[in-house]
Structures are given as C-alpha cells and as structure tokens.
Amino acid sequence: MKKILKWSLLLFVLLFAVTVIMILYPVFSTARQTWQPIHNTDIILVDVQNMLNRLPDGNVCSNEWPISIVSLKPRFVWKTKDCVFVTLSTGGIDPAWGYILFPDKRETLSPPLGIRILGKHSPGIFRYETIE
Secondary structure (H helix, E strand, O other): OHHHHHHHHHHHHHHHHHHHHHHHHHHHHHHOOOOOOOOOHHHHHHHHHHHHHHOOOEEOOHHHOOHHHHOOOOOEEEEOOOOEEEEEEOOOOOOOEEEEEOOOOOOOOOOOOOEEEEEEEEOOEEEEEEOO
C-alpha cells in the first residue's frame, strides 16, 4: 500500500510540474526579445544611406521602407539626420526594442537619451531598447 501511495504521489507531482510548464512556457517564450536576422549588412546600410539622402527626418511610412528593412518586420521606422531606428517591438508593458542603423559603419555609439544599447550586431548596426 505504501508503495502505491508513493508512486501515486510521484505521478501527481510529475503531472503538476508538466502542467505548470505547459501553462507558463508560452508566456515567457513570447515575452523574450527575438531579433530578426540581418543577412546582408552591406545591403541594409546602403539602403539606409539612400533613405538618409532622400527622406525627411521623422517617421518613415511603410511604403518607403526598402526590402532589406521590410525583411526585419518592423513596427516603426524613424529617420534622423545620421541614422535610422527600426523598432521591432513596441514592448507592450516591457521596453520597446529594435535596431539603430548607421551607414557610416561606426564602431561605437553614445546612446541617445532614453535608449539603452544592448550590443553591436556589426559595424554600424546596434541593438537597442528603450529605458522605462
């Protein structure tokens, strides 16, 4: 009888653990930042330079996005005088995040106010998140 009770308790704990994992995994897996890969950094930086040359500063309409930026599946694209911000996620309750693209292939960056640099993808391409 003790042996059956022991195995029943073990089975119950195992099933409970599996149930908790199945419930919590989708929550944590969707909350993680997933970076769209940049396959050809040279092409995207040439496209960014073209955007800097021909578009005014500010929000860039989706019909103005080059294919290299469309492939990143951005939520928003914002142009400044020397770079382009590609927002991949607005974050919801978490910080927004994405890429900052500099066609001059700079190696270092002093982050703009309200932005945290998470690392460099390659020369001129930095990962960022907003500071909340």
